[in-house]
Amino acid sequence: MKIGVILGSIREGRAGESVANWVMEATTGREAATYELIDLKEFNVPLLESSVVPGAANKQYDDENVTKWSQAIDACDAYILVTPEYNHSVPGGMKNAFDSLGSEWAGKPIAFVAYGAAGGTRSVEHWRTIVANFSMYDLRNQIDLNLFTEFGENGVQPNERRAGELEGILGELETITAQLNK
Numbered sequence: 076m077k078i079g080v081i082l083g084s085i086r087e088g089r090a091g092e093s094v095a096n097w098v099m100e101a102t103t104g105r106e107a108a109t110y111e112l113i114d115l116k117e118f119n120v121p122l123l124e125s126s127v128v129p130g131a132a133n134k135q136y137d138d139e140n141v142t143k144w145s146q147a148i149d150a151c152d153a154y155i156l157v158t159p160e161y162n163h164s165v166p167g168g169m170k171n172a173f174d175s176l177g178s179e180w181a182g183k184p185i186a187f188v189a190y191g192a193a194g195g196t197r198s199v200e201h202w203r204t205i206v207a208n209f210s211m212y213d214l215r216n217q218i219d220l221n222l223f224t225e226f227g228e229n230g231v232q233p234n235e236r237r238a239g240e241l242e243g244i245l246g247e248l249e250t251i252t253a254q255l256n257k
């Protein structure tokens with residue numbers, strides 16, 4: 076079982092990098108799944124301009140970067156999306172990258188680790204309605220890191236209860252993914 080940890084911010088100096096690293100560190104030694112960091116910034120996914128609707132593209136894309144993004148996402152059985160909140164919603168770059176693919180996402184579980192002034196909760200609520208279009212299984216439990224109290228100069232400094240919360244989410248994601256792939 077392979078679970079992709081998607082780093083959904085592409086900004087220079089993004090806070091999300093430390094959050095994704097924290098998630099990846101927590102996966103060390105877990106035996107039920109292999110975790111891979113998928114950094115959206117490395118893919119340079121172009122703005123969606125294709126005349127073919129990605130949901131009908133059958134994983135065939137004209138653009139080389141979209142093809143690489145497609146292959147990375149398709150190779151995973153489930154995802155943890157590390158997402159900021161931009162203007163009370165999802166980050167546009169990641170939304171474009173989500174929109175740029177189709178069946179690669181379909182029917183797979185997804186969990187959210189968000190961060191923002193209000194923990195990124197509004198971003199996650201919007202993501203839930205978006206991923207529903209590909210019949211994804213979104214975990215109810217999520218992490219909402221507070222930008223004011225859980226970040227320092229070197230990035231995220233999660234409060235005490237977060238390690239346990241994250242462990243719970245990893246376990247739940249592994250369980251549901253195993254059940255779906257039986």
Ligand SMILES: Cc1cc2nc3c(=O)[nH]c(=O)nc-3n(C[C@H](O)[C@H](O)[C@H](O)COP(=O)(O)O)c2cc1C
Pocket residue numbers: 084085086088089090091092159160161162163164190191192193194195222
């Ligand atoms: C375009 C933009 C809009 C933002 N809007 C919100 C917002 O609505 N709510 C919030 O909590 N933070 C908001 N922020 C602040 C971000 O939470 C903060 O900049 C965070 O570091 C963004 O994550 P990143 O650095 O990984 O991109 C916004 C930041 C940007 C760049």
